[in-house]
Amino acid sequence: xxxxxxxxxxxxxxxxxxxxxxxxxxxxxxxxxxxxxxxxxxxxxxxxxxxxxxxxxxxxxxxxxxxxxxxxxxxxxxxxxxxxxxxxxxxxxxxxxxxxxxxxxxxxxxxxxxxxxxxxxxxxxxxxxxxxxxxxxxxxxxxxxxxxxxxxxxxxxxxxxxxxxxxxxxxxxxxxxxxxxxxxxxxxxxxxxxxxxxxxxxxxxxxxxxxxxxxxxxxxxxxxxxxxxxxxxxxxxxxxxxxxxxxxxxxxxxxxxxxxxxxxxxxxxxxxxxxxxxxxxxxxxxxxxxxxxxxxxxxxxxxxxxxxxxxxxxxxxxxxxxxxxxxxxxxxxxxxxxxxxxxxxxxxxxxxxxxxxxxxxxxxxxxxxxxxxxxxxxxxxxxxxxxxxxxxxxxxxxx
Numbered sequence: 386x387x388x389x390x391x392x393x394x395x396x397x398x399x400x401x402x403x404x405x406x407x408x409x410x411x412x413x414x415x416x417x418x419x420x421x422x423x424x425x426x427x428x429x430x431x432x433x434x435x436x437x438x439x440x441x442x443x444x445x446x447x448x449x450x451x452x453x454x455x456x457x458x459x460x461x462x463x464x465x466x467x468x469x470x471x472x473x474x475x476x477x478x479x480x481x482x483x484x485x486x487x488x489x490x491x492x493x494x495x496x497x498x499x500x501x502x503x504x505x506x507x508x509x510x511x512x513x514x515x516x517x518x519x520x521x522x523x524x525x526x527x528x529x530x531x532x533x534x535x536x537x538x539x540x541x542x543x544x545x546x547x548x549x550x551x552x553x554x555x556x557x558x559x560x561x562x563x564x565x566x567x568x569x570x571x572x573x574x575x576x577x578x579x580x581x582x583x584x585x586x587x588x589x590x591x592x593x594x595x596x597x598x599x600x601x602x603x604x605x606x607x608x609x610x611x612x613x614x615x616x617x618x619x620x621x622x623x624x625x626x627x628x629x630x631x632x633x634x635x636x637x638x639x640x641x642x643x644x645x646x647x648x649x650x651x652x653x654x655x656x657x658x659x660x661x662x663x664x665x666x667x668x669x670x671x672x673x674x675x676x677x678x679x680x681x682x683x684x685x686x687x688x689x690x691x692x693x694x695x696x697x698x699x700x701x702x703x704x705x706x707x708x709x710x711x712x713x714x715x716x717x718x719x720x721x722x723x724x725x726x727x728x729x730x731x732x733x734x735x736x737x738x739x740x741x742x743x744x745x746x747x748x749x750x751x752x753x754x755x756x757x758x759x760x761x762x763x764x765x766x767x768x769x770x771x772x773x774x775x776x777x778x779x780x781x782x783x784x
Contacts, residue, residue: 386529387548387684391505391517393533393540399513400540406454406512407535411488413441414462418480421470434467454511457494464492490534498544500525507531507542517542537612548684559637560739562697562731563644563674565665566717570731571637572739577629580622582668587614622670630677638687642742643675645691692741701726702736 469480498507523546530545560572569577590611597604652663679689703726719730
């Protein structure tokens with residue numbers, strides 16, 4: 386499944402109706418959450434999404450404002466709450482009530498879009514028509530779900546489509562070690578520089594919001610301007626990650642091994658002395674980087690495997706020995722006192738990650754051919770074809 390996003394064109398009336406529907410979705414979500422809480426307190430048993438959908442049918446008969454909108458789209462709030470509860474039971478994080486403006490999207494289930502000439506459109510009862518310019522990414526037959534999202538810079542239509550494998554990845558496996566000095570280091574020696582966030586436009590807007598009077602129209606306009614700038618930064622970084630992950634999958638998508646990092650735990654504690662490190666970790670956006678690698682590798686016929694990060698930095702990738710003195714963050718070069726192996730500590734860690742990934746896939750733990758080529762390059766000075774091809778692709782993409 387792939388999701389394709391399009392900038393929507395809609396009338397002023399549709400804008401007004403969309404805002405009214407999203408506010409209704411917020412109220413419905415909060416009411417359903419309160420109903421679940423009250424039901425559990427009184428009976429000790431929860432209420433299902435199916436029962437709440439039946440209650441919504443009765444609400445539509447009693448309250449005229451609810452019957453003006455599409456039923457399946459209204460159920461989107463109830464299904465989203467049910468998904469939040471399932472996540473709570475598996476991973477924790479109790480669902481919270483949504484404040485004003487905190488519901489910005491919904492799924493228009495059961496509605497098929499119309500493709501005509503150069504434009505696609507979808508009409509939703511009670512809201513209006515959404516139009517967008519078509520491209521060659523998907524066809525009408527592939528669309529399984531339509532999602533409407535209100536963003537700081539406009540409204541977009543997301544088409545969830547079922548697509549087949551479009552590209553074929555190379556067979557060379559790769560291990561990836563993420564970090565803050567370099568955003569990612571590949572086991573073949575390729576280093577991807579860290580992301581540096583430019584806040585020169587964001588900080589003045591933050592100061593303006595901080596100085597504005599709370600509740601005023603002036604502050605509301607400044608908040609909108611700040612949200613637009615934050616959204617621009619998000620889109621730029623997401624596009625850069627797409628270019629990067631696509632290049633990696635094309636050259637090394639058969640088997641990709643990464644560390645199974647708990648980013649929330651890594652940045653949860655530390656106090657003031659660790660604040661800078663936590664900020665650097667979050668700026669690299671490892672989670673989205675790994676998520677893109679996972680679905681792109683799968684769609685290209687490959688597989689991404691997450692391995693235990695224990696001792697990937699400490700262990701020698703050549704002889705599997707541990708150092709007598711544990712390496713610290715200040716030690717940037719790895720030297721093995723057992724076999725004499727010496728190289729950059731991040732490249733050594735990436736090789737260990739790849740070995741663990743191959744072991745998890747039952748493909749054997751011997752050094753792959755890509756590693757042998759890389760070591761021959763170190764000895765002879767001849768460029769590695771595989772390494773240079775990926776480096777050239779990243780260079781052409783501006784990374």
